[in-house]
Amino acid sequence: MTYDLLAGTRIIESAAFIAAPLGGLTLAQLGAEVIRVDAIGGGIDYRRLPTTGNGRSIYWTSLNKDKRSIAIDLKRPEGRELVAALVTAPGDGGGVLLTNIPTKWLDPAALVRTRPDLISCVIEGNPDGTTAVDYTVNCATGIPSITGNGSLDNPINQVLPAWDLACALQASTAVVSALFHRKVTGQGSRMNLALSDTAFSLLSHLGYVTEAELLASARTALGNDIYGAFGRDFATSDNRRVMVAAISLRQWEALVAACDLGETIRTLEHATGLNFATEVDRFEGRDLIGALVKQWCKVRTFSEVATAFDRHGVCWGRYASTREALETDPRLSSVNPVFERITTHGIGAHLSAGATVRIAGADRGSVRPAPRLGDDTDFVLSEVLQLTGEQIGRLHDQGLVAGPEKADPFYSGIC
Amino acid sequence: MTYDLLAGTRIIESAAFIAAPLGGLTLAQLGAEVIRVDAIGGGIDYRRLPTTGNGRSIYWTSLNKDKRSIAIDLKRPEGRELVAALVTAPGDGGGVLLTNIPTKWLDPAALVRTRPDLISCVIEGNPDGTTAVDYTVNCATGIPSITGNGSLDNPINQVLPAWDLACALQASTAVVSALFHRKVTGQGSRMNLALSDTAFSLLSHLGYVTEAELLASARTALGNDIYGAFGRDFATSDNRRVMVAAISLRQWEALVAACDLGETIRTLEHATGLNFATEVDRFEGRDLIGALVKQWCKVRTFSEVATAFDRHGVCWGRYASTREALETDPRLSSVNPVFERITTHGIGAHLSAGATVRIAGADRGSVRPAPRLGDDTDFVLSEVLQLTGEQIGRLHDQGLVAGPEKADPFYSGIC
Numbered sequence: 001m002t003y004d005l006l007a008g009t010r011i012i013e014s015a016a017f018i019a020a021p022l023g024g025l026t027l028a029q030l031g032a033e034v035i036r037v038d039a040i041g042g043g044i045d046y047r048r049l050p051t052t053g054n055g056r057s058i059y060w061t062s063l064n065k066d067k068r069s070i071a072i073d074l075k076r077p078e079g080r081e082l083v084a085a086l087v088t089a090p091g092d093g094g095g096v097l098l099t100n101i102p103t104k105w106l107d108p109a110a111l112v113r114t115r116p117d118l119i120s121c122v123i124e125g126n127p128d129g130t131t132a133v134d135y136t137v138n139c140a141t142g143i144p145s146i147t148g149n150g151s152l153d154n155p156i157n158q159v160l161p162a163w164d165l166a167c168a169l170q171a172s173t174a175v176v177s178a179l180f181h182r183k184v185t186g187q188g189s190r191m192n193l194a195l196s197d198t199a200f201s202l203l204s205h206l207g208y209v210t211e212a213e214l215l216a217s218a219r220t221a222l223g224n225d226i227y228g229a230f231g232r233d234f235a236t237s238d239n240r241r242v243m244v245a246a247i248s249l250r251q252w253e254a255l256v257a258a259c260d261l262g263e264t265i266r267t268l269e270h271a272t273g274l275n276f277a278t279e280v281d282r283f284e285g286r287d288l289i290g291a292l293v294k295q296w297c298k299v300r301t302f303s304e305v306a307t308a309f310d311r312h313g314v315c316w317g318r319y320a321s322t323r324e325a326l327e328t329d330p331r332l333s334s335v336n337p338v339f340e341r342i343t344t345h346g347i348g349a350h351l352s353a354g355a356t357v358r359i360a361g362a363d364r365g366s367v368r369p370a371p372r373l374g375d376d377t378d379f380v381l382s383e384v385l386q387l388t389g390e391q392i393g394r395l396h397d398q399g400l401v402a403g404p405e406k407a408d409p410f411y412s413g414i415c
Numbered sequence: 416m417t418y419d420l421l422a423g424t425r426i427i428e429s430a431a432f433i434a435a436p437l438g439g440l441t442l443a444q445l446g447a448e449v450i451r452v453d454a455i456g457g458g459i460d461y462r463r464l465p466t467t468g469n470g471r472s473i474y475w476t477s478l479n480k481d482k483r484s485i486a487i488d489l490k491r492p493e494g495r496e497l498v499a500a501l502v503t504a505p506g507d508g509g510g511v512l513l514t515n516i517p518t519k520w521l522d523p524a525a526l527v528r529t530r531p532d533l534i535s536c537v538i539e540g541n542p543d544g545t546t547a548v549d550y551t552v553n554c555a556t557g558i559p560s561i562t563g564n565g566s567l568d569n570p571i572n573q574v575l576p577a578w579d580l581a582c583a584l585q586a587s588t589a590v591v592s593a594l595f596h597r598k599v600t601g602q603g604s605r606m607n608l609a610l611s612d613t614a615f616s617l618l619s620h621l622g623y624v625t626e627a628e629l630l631a632s633a634r635t636a637l638g639n640d641i642y643g644a645f646g647r648d649f650a651t652s653d654n655r656r657v658m659v660a661a662i663s664l665r666q667w668e669a670l671v672a673a674c675d676l677g678e679t680i681r682t683l684e685h686a687t688g689l690n691f692a693t694e695v696d697r698f699e700g701r702d703l704i705g706a707l708v709k710q711w712c713k714v715r716t717f718s719e720v721a722t723a724f725d726r727h728g729v730c731w732g733r734y735a736s737t738r739e740a741l742e743t744d745p746r747l748s749s750v751n752p753v754f755e756r757i758t759t760h761g762i763g764a765h766l767s768a769g770a771t772v773r774i775a776g777a778d779r780g781s782v783r784p785a786p787r788l789g790d791d792t793d794f795v796l797s798e799v800l801q802l803t804g805e806q807i808g809r810l811h812d813q814g815l816v817a818g819p820e821k822a823d824p825f826y827s828g829i830c
Contacts, residue, residue, distance in 0.1 A: 005592040005604065017662075022620055026585070030592045044663055049643030049695060050626045050634075058629070059643070062622035109775070127751060127773070131666075131730050135646055139658040140744060142737030144639075148563050148571040155648060155656060155734050156563040157639045162577035165617055169584030170441070174772045176591040177420040177445045183598050189420065190775040200747045201768035202580055203737065204754070205437060207477035209747065210765045211465045212738040214473070219465075219737070224559075224572045228464035228474070231550055233570060241570060243554040247432075248459055251546075280464060315546050319570050322557030322618065322634070323627040329555060332615045332624065336542060339619070350625045353616035357589040358542070360524070360605040 001066055001365045002355035006031035008093040009179060010384070012086050013037065013067065016045040018134075018161055019123045019195060020100035021063040022168035027098075027175060028066040029355035029367075034098075035068045035380055037083050039075075040402045041409070042373055043101075056346030056410050061370035065344070065352060070381070071374030071407035072400065079400050080105040082385075088115035089384045095119060095188065098175060102129065108190045117188040119178040121171050127194040134161040137199045142208070146221045167198040225290075230255075230282035232290050233319065240302035241319040242309075244293065249277060251315045258312035259296040265289075326351070337364060344369040346410040374407030416481055416780045417770035421446035423508040424594060425799070427501050428452065428482065431460040433549075433576055434538045434610060435515035436478040437583035442513075442590060443481040444770035444782075449513075450795055451479055452498050455486045455817040456824070457788055458516075471761030471825050476785035480759070480767060485796070486789030486822035487815065494815050495520040497800075503530035504799045510534060510603065513590060517544065523605045532603040534593040536586050542609040549576040552614045557623065561636045582613040645670075645697035645704050648734065655717035656734040657724075659708065664692060666730045673727035674711040680704075741766070752779060759784040761825040789822030 009032040013024040021036075028034040038046070048059040070086075073079040087097045088111055095115045097108065100123035108120035125132030135157060138144060144155035171193055178189035203209050211219060224233045224243075230252065231245035246252040256262055265276055268288055274281040282289065297305055302318070309316045325332045334341055334351060342352045347369075354367045381387045381401065395401045424447040428439040436451075443449040453461070463474040485501075488494040502512045503526055510530045512523065515538035523535035540547030550572060553559060559570035586608055593604035618624050626634065639648045639658075645667065646660040661667040671677055680691055683703055689696040697704065712720055717733070724731045740747045749756055749766065757767045762784075769782050796802045796816065810816045 005596040008599070018621070025620060026588055030589070049698065050622060050630060052629060058625045059622040062620055062625055126746065127753070132732065133660050133662060133730060135641055135660050136658050136730055136732030139648070139732040139734045140740055142735060142740060143575050145734060145736055147574045152656065152734055152736060153654065155639070156571060157648070157658070158573045158575060158577070159562045160558050160573060160577050162573070162575050162580065165577065165581050166584060169581060169588055170771050173441055173584055173587040173591060174445070176588060176595055180591055180595045180598060181420040183595060184423070189777070192773045193771060196746050197751070197753045197771045201753055201771045204766065204768035205440060205477055206433070207465060207474040208737050209741060210473045210477055210762065212736070212741050213765050214467060214763060215465060224570070226550055233554070233572070239568065241567065243551050243572070245548050245550050247548060283464065315548060315551055317547065317551030317554040319554045319560060319567055320557060321560055321567060322623050325555055325557060326624060326627050331541065331611050336612070338542070338612045338616055347625065348629060350628050351619065352625070353619035356585050356608060356612045356616040358607045
């Protein structure tokens with residue numbers, strides 16, 4: 001937990017992969033107690049690549065920090081009843097379910113009978129409940145066919161699971177909005193959120209849908225050019241690469257000044273009738289501008305380019321691999337208060353991010369490393385369901401729940 | 416407004432481009448009254464491409480629906496004071512500022528003296544306050560060098576402004592969390608959110624950062640292959656293209672059944688020692704699997720492929736342009752309750768998205784088309800600042816505020 005904005009809120013997360021887990025992580029870092037429920041031995045994403053040498057998943061542990069873990073036998077009715085009991089347990093801040101594994105045995109329409117003020121957010125692939133993942137939604141949006149030099153015959157998928165990220169954060173926004181609403185009115189909200197709706201609605205909000213509906217010319221691939229203004233990538237003489245953006249007039253003027261292009265640009269404007277002070281004309285004349293900046297960059301070292309760009313306030317960035325960023329970019333280091341070094345069981349010591357937001361005058365709490373599976377089984381049964389030690393012992397004996405020693409293949413020795 | 420979860424909340428948005436406007440739109444569709452403040456004549460993004468024939472921005476109107484618009488002369492101290500007054504105006508639900516145009520004259524550290532329970536979310540490029548946009552952050556994350564068949568020398572930028580989208584939704588989550596906190600404790604929150612922190616923290620949450628820190632082998636470009644399991648794109652005999660994902664065991668078994676590959680796969684497993692029932696080995700053996708599925712798809716029409724995939728429950732999607740999606744995909748049509756047809760001033764009739772989330776038993780309100788600039792100037796001055804008609808008239812006379820007739824070049828005639 002980084003901040004305590006959502007203190008007193010308890011969220012049960014039954015989840016896999018990205019959308020619900022990242023939604024839960026976001027809420028956890030803002031102060032909610034997020035209890036992730038998993039099958040004994042781990043869910044479908046528990047061993048997902050990349051893994052460390054011992055098989056521990058960097059993917060899973062990155063998405064499930066700052067949460068509690070309870071391991072339950074989800075195949076048996078008694079185990080399923082335990083999950084339902086956790087969701088509907090009493091308490092002002094409880095009664096919240098976040099899941100992307102919709103299932104009949106954890107149906108909000110039934111749970112609401114036990115807890116009428118239930119808040120649930122069920123993330124689905126498509127709105128009809130059928131399966132879809134980021135990749136199978138993305139192909140349907142039109143984005144891969146305009147990425148890089150792609151086309152419909154030669155689409156380029158985005159590597160970043162951008163729709164999953166957006167869906168996760170739409171879910172976190174919706175859950176907190178429902179919490180706010182419940183705090184004001186006492187009423188719960190049963191919510192569904194489809195990954196495909198995330199993609200298509202954001203495509204609408206960004207204007208792509210209306211553009212496709214109303215404009216005759218379709219958006220085409222532009223390589224690395226920014227649409228609608230000026231921006232593209234350039235190589236320096238020592239084979240580094242930079243991305244330059246001149247979207248605003250100020251950014252454009254900075255670029256012109258940094259590259260000492262004022263006179264040349266005026267000549268070109270006169271010759272072409274374009275007015276590069278407008279972003280529309282910068283976009284129209286992007287190849288002319290690009291050729292000039294390319295020439296300027298290619299005879300200068302990265303250091304020379306960086307110095308000139310920074311002196312004039314150009315909006316630019318340097319291409320780097322994630323590893324280079326980690327080694328050289330202070331924004332991705334523990335100098336940045338958003339990041340800190342933690343030690344995760346089975347992973348080792350590494351950099352990790354807390355809440356992205358920073359709040360003036362509020363101390364940032366530490367990131368709690370991802371739990372071992374079942375690390376909090378007994379604590380959760382005792383705290384949330386008020387079970388006695390004897391009752392909890394019986395659940396263990398029946399194999400209905402497990403602590404880390406049985407639940408987690410990474411418990412002993414190897415880690 | 417689609418739902419009334421945030422009813423009674425009033426947010427002043429001083430914004431441009433995507434991150435803050437999309438955050439505001441998200442909150443508006445969940446029930447907040449979002450008042451967008453713009454300079455008379457429009458801000459830096461008011462004419463951004465794409466535009467209709469008359470120059471009206473599809474981009475701006477798509478991002479600013481469901482909001483109110485007030486146009487103020489932001490260069491004069493009296494105009495700036497009006498904005499500050501709007502932010503700090505009394506009322507339980509007021510006192511919320513969302514901005515990605517940080518400026519000294521609208522500094523939350525000063526505003527909080529007038530309204531101690533202020534909630535502010537200031538979106539910046541970098542955490543040190545310097546400028547960055549999606550493109551100049553993205554290049555620094557490592558993603559473009561592993562997109563498609565890209566590399567550090569030949570990076571492929573993502574077209575979707577994914578970090579802007581994520582930043583917007585982190586902002587909406589943070590603002591509502593602060594509203595919840597204020598409802599419980601009475602205390603406000605002064606928050607900052609940097610676009611670069613959005614990118615690097617999500618990169619950390621997805622495991623990329625720890626992978627780069629701890630694993631010897633760096634992530635490389637995989638074309639359209641899914642990392643860590645099996646998935647890629649295939650052409651059909653009639654030159655359509657599909658994306659197939661076999662991440663879970665069930666998805667894998669469906670693909671094997673649909674393509675009738677059971678026996679071949681067993682033979683290959685025997686020959687290679689791989690066990691394709693595990694996602695790790697599906698990833699390892701992706702070229703073998705890919706060659707088989709490619710062969711199967713290329714001798715079948717799209718219709719045959721689709722029928723077989725659907726019958727067996729394969730997780731797949733079809734590549735389409737945004738326009739094709741609009742013409743053929745029911746998920747992007749008014750059959751889907753998330754979408755409806757609206758008429759926007761200066762744009763015309765078009766499909767538009769309300770809130771992505773769906774709430775059981777709650778009626779969806781209609782999307783209110785983007786306002787003309789200054790459409791709500793008088794209403795906002797009267798409702799929020801309680802100014803009289805005479806006072807408002809004086810502000811108009813002084814040129815400090817404008818209604819649509821002066822503020823909006825699209826007011827008359829041409830639209």
